[in-house]
Amino acid sequence: xxxxxxxxxxxxxxxxxxxxxxxxxxxxxxxxxxxxxxxxxxxxxxxxxxxxxxxxxxxxxxxxxxxxxxxxxxxxxxxxxxxxxxxxxxxxxxxxxxxxxxxxxxxxxxxxxxxxxxxxxxxxxxxxxxxxxxxxxxxxxxxxxxxxxxxxxxxxxxxxxxxxxxxxxxxxxxxxxxxxxxxxxxxxxxxxxxxx
Numbered sequence: 708x709x710x711x712x713x714x715x716x717x718x719x720x721x722x723x724x725x726x727x728x729x730x731x732x733x734x735x736x737x738x739x740x741x742x743x744x745x746x747x748x749x750x751x752x753x754x755x756x757x758x759x760x761x762x763x764x765x766x767x768x769x770x771x772x773x774x775x776x777x778x779x780x781x782x783x784x785x786x787x788x789x790x791x792x793x794x795x796x797x798x799x800x801x802x803x804x805x806x807x808x809x810x811x812x813x814x815x816x817x818x819x820x821x822x823x824x825x826x827x828x829x830x831x832x833x834x835x836x837x838x839x840x841x842x843x844x845x846x847x848x849x850x851x852x853x854x855x856x857x858x859x860x861x862x863x864x865x866x867x868x869x870x871x872x873x874x875x876x877x878x879x880x881x882x883x884x885x886x887x888x889x890x891x892x893x894x895x896x897x898x899x900x901x902x903x
Contacts, residue, residue, distance in 0.1 A: 732777060733764045735802075735809065737827055739840035739856035742784075747847020753784025754856070755827050755840035757814055759800060771803040771811055771831070781816045781825040783842025783849065794819045801831070809858040821845070829855045 739755035760778040779800070780789040788795055796819045803811035813831045817824035826841040841850040 733761045733860070735759045735761070735765070735858055735860040737812070737814075737856055737858050739827060740851050740854045742840070742842070742849040743851045743854070745849040747844065747849075748785050749842060749847055749849035750784070753842065753849060754851070755825060755842060756782045757825075757827055759814070765802055765804050765809070767804065767807050769802070769804050771801050771813075774800045774802060776800050779816075781814070781827075783823075783825045783840075785842060785844060785847070785849075786823040786825065788816050788818070788823070788825060792818075803830070812858070827856075 735758070737755070737757040737759075741754050742749060742751050745751050745753065758778075758780045759774075759776045761774055762777050765774075776790070778790045779797070780787065782788075795816065797814075797816050801811075801813040802809055811830035813828050815824070815826045815828075823842070823844045825843075826839065828840075829838040831837070837853065838855040839850055839852050840856065842848070
C-alpha cells in the first residue's frame, strides 16, 4: 500500500471514529433494608427496591444533580410503580457520586391522584431523617429510618478523560487534506515532466 493511500485511510478512520457514538444505557438498582415500622398489608420483611435506567453513566464524582431516566421501577413489597404506570408523578431522580459510588440520592414516586407513594432518600438535608425508605398507601404505612440500603449496577463514569471528538475529527480531516494536496502536487509534477 502506498503511503498516501495509507494516510487517506487513516484520516477517514479518524474522522469516523470521532463521530459521536451511542452509549449503552446504564441501569442502577437500589435494594433497601427491611422496614422496621409496618402497618396494614406491609410487613417488616418488606423493603424498598428501585431500578433506574439512565441514557449514560453517572459521572465519577458529582454533586447532587437531577436526571431524567429512560425507565424506572419502584417497589415497596405492596405496590410497584413503573415508568409505564398511568398517571405516575416523579418528584425527581437526584444522584451524587463520590469515587464512582452513589453516596447521596433522592427518589420520590407517587400517583397524581395521591397515594400510593414510594420514597428512598439518602444523605439529603431535606430528608428527615437523613436516610429513609418508605412505602405508603391510603390505609397503610411502612418505613425504615437511618439504615440505608445500597446501590449497584452499571459501572460508573471513568475518571480518565477521553480524547475530544473535535480534535480527532480535525486531525482526520487534516490528514485527508494533506493526502489530497500531496497527490495533486505529484500529478502536476508528472504532467510537467519534473522528477524533483
